[in-house]
Amino acid sequence: MNKKTAFFTLVFVLVCIFAATLNASADFKDDFSDTDYTSNGWYRYVLLGNPNLDYIYTARRRLSFHMPDYDTALYFLNSNTAAEDSSVEATFENVFSGNAQYAVVCRHHDYGWYEFRIVTSGEFAGAYMVYKYDQYLKSQGKAPYVVLHPGMDRFYSYDIKLGINAQNTLKMICEGNQIRVFINGNEQFPIKNGTLRDNDFTDGDNGILIWTQRPGGTAQIDLTGFSSEAIEK
Secondary structure, eight states: OOOOHHHHHHHHEEEEEHHHHHHHHHHHHHHOOOOOGGGGEEEEEESSSTTTTTOEETTTTTTEEOOOOSOEEEEEEEEEESSEEEEEEEEEEEEESSSSEEEEEEEEEETEEEEEEEEEETTTTTTTEEEEEHHHHHTTSSSOEEEEEESSSOEOOTTOOOTTEEEEEEEEETTTTTTEEEEEEEEEOOSSOOOHHHHHHHHOOEEEEEOOSSSOOEEEEEEEEEEEEEEOO
16 A cells, blocks of 8 residues: 555545544433533523523432523533434423423524424413524514414424423424424424425534523423434435
8 A cells, every 4th residue: 555545545534533423422312310411511501581590400310490480591502412413302390380481402503593392381381382593683683583383383282291290202303404393202293294494504502491481480390311313314
């Protein structure tokens, strides 16, 4: 093997190793047995509310989100999940909530993200929504949340479990320009053979959202499991 061939062989091997590392970093699972969640790549982003409060508490194999009685939107994201195409799944337990929503989030970055949100208590309990958050709209002084459902901003589903101590598992698949959403293992979509599509965001971190709103915003929502998997092209 001459030097030129050896060089290109080495470059090819390094590229393969780098690609494999990227794929590995995008596959992530956490059962929260490690109480130091920041060491597993988690970070928080307070979109609405007091950024200095401690909202997150560790418990036995779960994280507990204690939300105040004023409007608060807390995004909890993981830097180890960065990918283009991926699925994100999380299991939540409604320990107590007066007017609470929670969501799984995909492709989160500085320009925006996608989220699949359900309402477990309050006026719209039993509803789900799929949104795009557009930072450009925010910078223009416009409403940043864009409804991805055609025609309506929310739909109701019997698959959502309501009440104290009820658990719901949410899953969202972001693949290409298509978005699919699941509640407790059942795929949701109100229009037969319909597909949610958007072309704006192609990659980013995955995570969750906990949102409480007045009146009765006080809530404790526990996160009991989380996983994110890259989808190979």
